[in-house]
Amino acid sequence: MAQFESNIKYVPYSQEQVYNKLEDLNNLAALKERFEQVREKVGDKIQDMSFDRDSLTLTVQGMNVTLRIIEREPCKCIKFEGDKSPIPVNLWIQVLPVTSEQAKLKVTIRAEVNMFMKAMVTKPLQEGVEKIADMLAMISY
Numbered sequence: 001m002a003q004f005e006s007n008i009k010y011v012p013y014s015q016e017q018v019y020n021k022l023e024d025l026n027n028l029a030a031l032k033e034r035f036e037q038v039r040e041k042v043g044d045k046i047q048d049m050s051f052d053r054d055s056l057t058l059t060v061q062g063m064n065v066t067l068r069i070i071e072r073e074p075c076k077c078i079k080f081e082g083d084k085s086p087i088p089v090n091l092w093i094q095v096l097p098v099t100s101e102q103a104k105l106k107v108t109i110r111a112e113v114n115m116f117m118k119a120m121v122t123k124p125l126q127e128g129v130e131k132i133a134d135m136l137a138m139i140s141y
Helices: 015-022 025-037 039-045 115-138
Strands: 002-005 009-011 046-051 055-060 063-073 077-083 089-099 102-111
Touching: 002 115, 009 115, 015 025, 015 089, 015 102, 025 046, 025 055, 102 115
Parallel strands: none
Antiparallel strands: 002 102, 009 102, 046 055, 055 063, 063 077, 077 089, 089 102
16 A cells, blocks of 8 residues: 655635535536646646546546545545546545634545555656645635
């Protein structure tokens, strides 16, 4: 099991505002708009993304990857699991209060990869977890 964690990102919104926006993935239309604006930074690795209430589907280098929400811990954490992903993967978005008007968030990915695969996926997954956290930190909550 390999684990990758983003740096902690601070957002100028309350923990409750951040959680309420992220717990229904339909609210992430702003993320898709931001993605279009920062496409140059992300490169062509991610071609498309779509959402519904409980899932997020990305087309990454021609391969569809779907993440489904499997658990919501109100105001603290949203847990996802890969659905039909090439490797078993889980993702967490943790949201913690800093003040009543500021929260911090961190994204964690755990993937079941063997030692050979770990060498190949470490850099892309670490970069991916950072880019996800950066995009989440840019959203207006």
